[in-house]
Amino acid sequence: MRLRISLPSRIFLDADVQKVVAESPAGSFGLLPRHIDMATALVPGILAYTDEAGREQHLAVSEGILVKKADEVLVSVRTAVSGQLGELRDEVRRFTQELGEREQATRTAVAHMEADFVRRFLEFQHG
Structure with a gap:
């Protein structure tokens, strides 16, 4: 199966792999070539993959998204x-x-916006 890891500015990795293990908000999961198609959010963690030569490789990844579609x-x-x-x-x-x-x-920004909204609403009511 083909693993492509994209960053905002470039493609970080584009390789054929045997297996992928990643971390979602629900926990760690693994993908093999015949795994069903799926999409999930990723949390900061270790993404591991087994390359075509059978070597396990590790990457640290920040939050993101993973989509498994076909191969x-x-x-x-x-x-x-x-x-x-x-x-x-x-x-x-x-x-x-x-x-x-x-x-x-x-x-913090949301709390400031909420407080400002309430203040303006009260001014409008009494205005």
């Missing part, structure tokens, strides 16, 4: 890093921390 596995993520497994776990921690910071900034 293709298409992955779109913000960031992907290849390297040794121990180093990759540090990258995953960094991705998770960045995601948490972005989520906190988003929550």
Whole structure:
């Protein structure tokens, strides 16, 4: 099966593989060539694949999306890093921390918008 990993600026990986293991919000899962077609969100984690020579390879990936269709596995993520497994776990921690910071900034912005809406609504009622 063909594994393609796309980043916003380029194709990170385009290779024939025997197996793919990734992490979704529901947990880790594996894909083999005859697996049913599917789509799922990916969380920051380790994406492993077995290349055509039978060697297991590991990548750290940020959040993204995975689509399995026929003999293709298409992955779109913000960031992907290849390297040794121990180093990759540090990258995953960094991705998770960045995601948490972005989520906190988003929550703060939404809270400000909600407060502003309530303030304007009350001004309108009394206005």
